[in-house]
Amino acid sequence: MFSRFIATLLFLTLSLSQAFASEAQPSGLMGFLRGHTWELFMAWFNLLVLLVLLWKFLFEKLLFPAIDEGLTDIETRLSNEETERRTLAEKTEELRSTLFAMDTRREEALAQAKERALKIKAEILEQARIDERKVLDQAEKDSQTYYLDKVNGIKDDFFHKVSMAFREDASSDSSQALVHSYNQKIIEALGGSDAK
Numbered sequence: 001m002f003s004r005f006i007a008t009l010l011f012l013t014l015s016l017s018q019a020f021a022s023e024a025q026p027s028g029l030m031g032f033l034r035g036h037t038w039e040l041f042m043a044w045f046n047l048l049v050l051l052v053l054l055w056k057f058l059f060e061k062l063l064f065p066a067i068d069e070g071l072t073d074i075e076t077r078l079s080n081e082e083t084e085r086r087t088l089a090e091k092t093e094e095l096r097s098t099l100f101a102m103d104t105r106r107e108e109a110l111a112q113a114k115e116r117a118l119k120i121k122a123e124i125l126e127q128a129r130i131d132e133r134k135v136l137d138q139a140e141k142d143s144q145t146y147y148l149d150k151v152n153g154i155k156d157d158f159f160h161k162v163s164m165a166f167r168e169d170a171s172s173d174s175s176q177a178l179v180h181s182y183n184q185k186i187i188e189a190l191g192g193s194d195a196k
Contacts, residue, residue: 161189 162185 158189162186 162182
């Protein structure tokens with residue numbers, strides 16, 4: 001349909017231009033200008049018709065819809081990208097808040113763990129002090145027992161030697177000699193010398 005319309009329009013334009021061109025033209029400058037003016041007018045008219053046809057059928061029917069479709073596609077993509085950017089920003093903010101909450105919880109857990117560790121350390125130190133006190137008390141008791149055993153052993157040994165000395169002296173006659181002998185044996189038993 002479009003091609004018939006254009007063909008008809010071109011045919012009419014060419015027919016009219018030939019009809020006006022075939023008329024008798026005056027001679028001289030006016031005839032020359034009139035003939036050329038008509039040709040110029042027809043050329044401009046043909047160009048104007050061609051531009052109107054191009055505008056009507058090419059630009060409005062083909063190019064403008066394609067441009068509008070491209071612009072719509074671009075706007076859709078930009079809208080989608082804007083939506084994605086907003087979504088990404090929201091997720092980023094959500095992730096930041098989650099990370100902040102996790103950091104807070106981690107710090108709280110570390111503080112609680114440190115507090116528990118300090119309590120356990122204090123309990124262990126207290127138990128170690130108690131155990132140390134028990135060991136020291138037991139060592140003190142053992143050392144006192146050892147000391148008392150040694151002292152009692154020395155006393156027993158001393159009294160045994162003294163009693164032996166009395167027995168030996170009891171068999172002798174003189175009591176003065178007995179006392180002197182007793183003193184001498186006690187001094188010897190103690191590790192000293194006779195200081196008469």
